[in-house]
Amino acid sequence: MNAVLLTLNTAWRDYRYEALLSACSVFVLAAVLAPLMVLLGVRNGVVQAMTERLMNDPRTLEVTPSGSGKYDPQWFRSVSALPETAFVVPQTRSIAAVITLSNPADKRLPANPASLIATAPGDPLLARYGLPDAVLATGPEEQTKPAAGENAVPVAGVILSESAARKAGLDASASGALLEGRVERVVDGRREAATVLLRVTAVLPVEALGTDAVLVPLALLAASEDYRDGRDAPFFRTAGKARSGTADGRGTSALDAYIRAVHDERVYASFRLYARTLDDVAPLRDYFLEKKVDVYVRAAEIEAVRDLDRSFRVVFGLITGAALFGFTASTAGNALANVKRKRRSLGVMRLLGFPGRGMLLFPVAQAVPTAVFGTATAYVLYLCAAGGIDLYFAGRISGAETVCALPPGQLTAVFGSVLLVSIAASLSAALQAVSIEPSEVIRDV
Numbered sequence: 001m002n003a004v005l006l007t008l009n010t011a012w013r014d015y016r017y018e019a020l021l022s023a024c025s026v027f028v029l030a031a032v033l034a035p036l037m038v039l040l041g042v043r044n045g046v047v048q049a050m051t052e053r054l055m056n057d058p059r060t061l062e063v064t065p066s067g068s069g070k071y072d073p074q075w076f077r078s079v080s081a082l083p084e085t086a087f088v089v090p091q092t093r094s095i096a097a098v099i100t101l102s103n104p105a106d107k108r109l110p111a112n113p114a115s116l117i118a119t120a121p122g123d124p125l126l127a128r129y130g131l132p133d134a135v136l137a138t139g140p141e142e143q144t145k146p147a148a149g150e151n152a153v154p155v156a157g158v159i160l161s162e163s164a165a166r167k168a169g170l171d172a173s174a175s176g177a178l179l180e181g182r183v184e185r186v187v188d189g190r191r192e193a194a195t196v197l198l199r200v201t202a203v204l205p206v207e208a209l210g211t212d213a214v215l216v217p218l219a220l221l222a223a224s225e226d227y228r229d230g231r232d233a234p235f236f237r238t239a240g241k242a243r244s245g246t247a248d249g250r251g252t253s254a255l256d257a258y259i260r261a262v263h264d265e266r267v268y269a270s271f272r273l274y275a276r277t278l279d280d281v282a283p284l285r286d287y288f289l290e291k292k293v294d295v296y297v298r299a300a301e302i303e304a305v306r307d308l309d310r311s312f313r314v315v316f317g318l319i320t321g322a323a324l325f326g327f328t329a330s331t332a333g334n335a336l337a338n339v340k341r342k343r344r345s346l347g348v349m350r351l352l353g354f355p356g357r358g359m360l361l362f363p364v365a366q367a368v369p370t371a372v373f374g375t376a377t378a379y380v381l382y383l384c385a386a387g388g389i390d391l392y393f394a395g396r397i398s399g400a401e402t403v404c405a406l407p408p409g410q411l412t413a414v415f416g417s418v419l420l421v422s423i424a425a426s427l428s429a430a431l432q433a434v435s436i437e438p439s440e441v442i443r444d445v
Helices: 002-017 019-056 073-080 124-128 162-167 218-228 252-264 278-290 299-341 343-351 356-392 408-434 438-444
Strands: 062-065 085-091 098-102 112-119 153-160 178-187 190-203 213-217 270-275
Touching: 002 019, 002 356, 019 278, 019 299, 019 356, 019 408, 062 278, 073 085, 073 270, 085 112, 085 218, 085 278, 112 162, 112 218, 112 270, 153 162, 153 178, 162 190, 178 218, 190 218, 213 218, 218 252, 270 278, 278 299, 299 343, 299 356, 299 408, 343 356, 356 408
Parallel strands: 112 213, 153 190
Antiparallel strands: 062 270, 085 270, 098 112, 098 178, 153 213, 178 190
């Protein structure tokens, strides 16, 4: 053991004595390794940023039906039980999912139509922006009287898109504002209208929904369809009077029964569905195609990121392979040349009694500090390059994103790989050092 430690100490002293040659070896390794680190960092940063953008955009995970169908509660239960499904809620016919919004606090603003979109607790679109769920009040204490002499009507808590809120004279901080929703129909040639009070609980940012839309509880969306189809919709107020079953303190049970029927008995024409992850989008699409349900998914955007990742992997693999071959050949050649150049000195060491295993460690002991210092130098160069890249693209990325990123786990893997390759490349020189005979030194004296 003492001989091995003495060999390691001698190798380190020799490495320091030839500082210029050692530094050249370090910089050669850094010159090969730093570009690979930058390429790996760019791959990580670009692909990760694009993947996170897709993951953070609920629309990427949305599975949208292309047409109308007939979906009963059992169908929704079976789909929600799929491991790939994160959220599903029924949706009525699009022609019946329209409401006209007006602001009773500002009569000067015109009424504007908006699309009704069903929502429910756990909606990924609301969760993405940290917004509360839309709610439907059913108890008397949650109702209001819009004008003197009129029966109390329930208030639906809704989420507005930015454009719908702006047209109604509201801004992003308009939580608690009351709007009046108007649904129209034609019965026997007569035009009729029903109204409902909508309390704005939140406003979606403009990037979430680009259309005039109102996210409402499912019961309100179903009631809009029923009213347009000439059926009873208990919580709508018509012509200044409460419809049958409207919650006026005595008819709450009728409204509750209607809501239960909405969830337990109704057949819907469409749905809103979100996959759990990007990898679940394609299986869900295949599932619906197998069930003869045409759906639309953003498969092109997802596949583009996948292709980019695969392309980066191929390019990085080819460049790494070429660099690894060159580095291995260079390290092995330098180690062999070093042993050949120091053959007399190594022979003297054998003559002084250094064991064979000690001589085997001599080239390896000099390859290890080169690997350590070379990797460290390459990492410093990488940090400089990564900082410059991120600074250059600062105006095109969000604050949480980076164009060039090298996680600690990958940095450790790079260091481990370089260390193993350096040791492996020095083994041929180590075998040459072991084969040196002390007699060669005696013959040269």
